[in-house]
Amino acid sequence: MKSSRRHYAVDRIENDLAVLLDDEGTGFAVPLSQLPLALREGMVLAIRTDRDGRPDWRTAAHDETEERWRLEDAAERLERLKGRDPDREAKR
C-alpha cells in the first residue's frame, strides 16, 4: 500500500484525548500532545498514512473544505428528515 492522506473526524475530546474516527468508523483515542494543531469537536483532519495504512498523527492538517461539505450535507439531510416529522410545525 502506498502512503497517502486520509480523513479523520474529531468525534469528541475527552480530557487530554481526542477521539478521531476514520471513514470506516474506526475510532482512535489520540493524546492531544501528539497532534500538531488545536482541535475542536467536528474538525476534519487530513492525515498522512504510511505504506501499511497507519496514520502519522503529527502530519494532521485541518481540511476545512471537507469539513464544510460534511456539515452542509448533514444539514441538508436533517432538513429533509424534518419534513417527515408529523409535528413539524412544533417549535422548540
Added chain:
Amino acid sequence: MLPFALLAAGFLGILPPQQSPLTLGFLDVGQGDATVIASPEGRIALVDGGRSSHDIAERLLAMGVDTVDLIVATHADADHIGGLEGVLQQLVVGAFLDNGVPHTTATYRGLLEGVEESDVTYLAATARTIALGSVTIRVLPPPPDATSQNDASVGVLVEYGDFRTLLVGDAEQEELAHFLRLGLPAVSVLEASHHGARNGVTPAWIATTAPRVVVISVGLDNTYGHPNPWALRYYGARGRPVFRTDLHGDVWISAARDGSFVVETEFTYPGDTLPRTFTAEVRR
C-alpha cells in the same frame, strides 16, 4: 446477558400480580451508552446504541426483540450512536429522534443515511411527549445555542405512574442547568450523565432529581477516566446505591406504577457492597 422475556417474567413474580412492570435495561456495551425501555404492553424504546456497529442489534434480536418503536439518539458522539445504523438495518423501527445537530463523522453520516433510506418517522427534539404504551416519554430539548454535542444532548424523562427515570446523554453542567430551568421532578432512577464524568453532575442536579438509585453506563478500564472519583462520591452520598455497567454488567430495573422497583444486575464484583437484587419499596 439475561434473556429479556425471562427477566420480565421473573420480575412479574416479585411485583404485585395485578401490576405489569416497566422494564429498563442499562446494557453493558463497553465504553458507551445503550438503554432499552420496555413498556408493560411490550412496546420498546432504545435510547442510544453503544459504539459497536452491530452489537446492540444482535443483542436485541437475542432478547426476542425484533421491533423497536422508538430510537432516541441523545447526541451524535460515536459511543452513543455507533450501533444505531445496525438497528435500523436489522430490526423494524417505528420512529427516530435525534438532537438535529450536524456532526462530521462517517458514523453519523451512515446513521443519517440509514434513517433517510428507511421509512421510519423522524421526530425532532422538540418539547414533546411520546406514548410508549402506558409509559410516557417526555423529551427534554437541548438549548438551541448549544456549542458542543455533549451540551446538545436530548434529555429523556420516562414516566410510569409514580416511577420516573431520567437520561440525559452526555450533558455537561451548562446543559444540566438548562434542564433544571425546564423544571424537573424528583426521579426514581438517574442515569449519570457523561458516563459519570465530573462535568456531568452538579449539586443542584442531584438535589433536584433526588434519585433513589444511580446507574452509570461506562466501560471497564476505559481510557478516559470515567467515572470520576469525585462524581462517584457525589452520586453515592448518603448510601445511595450506584450501579455501574463496567462492574455489574447489564443493569435491569423493573418498576411498578406505584413507584416501587427492583434492580437486578448481571453480576457482582469482589468487594461489592450492593446485593445482586436490590428492591426499592414505595416511598411514603
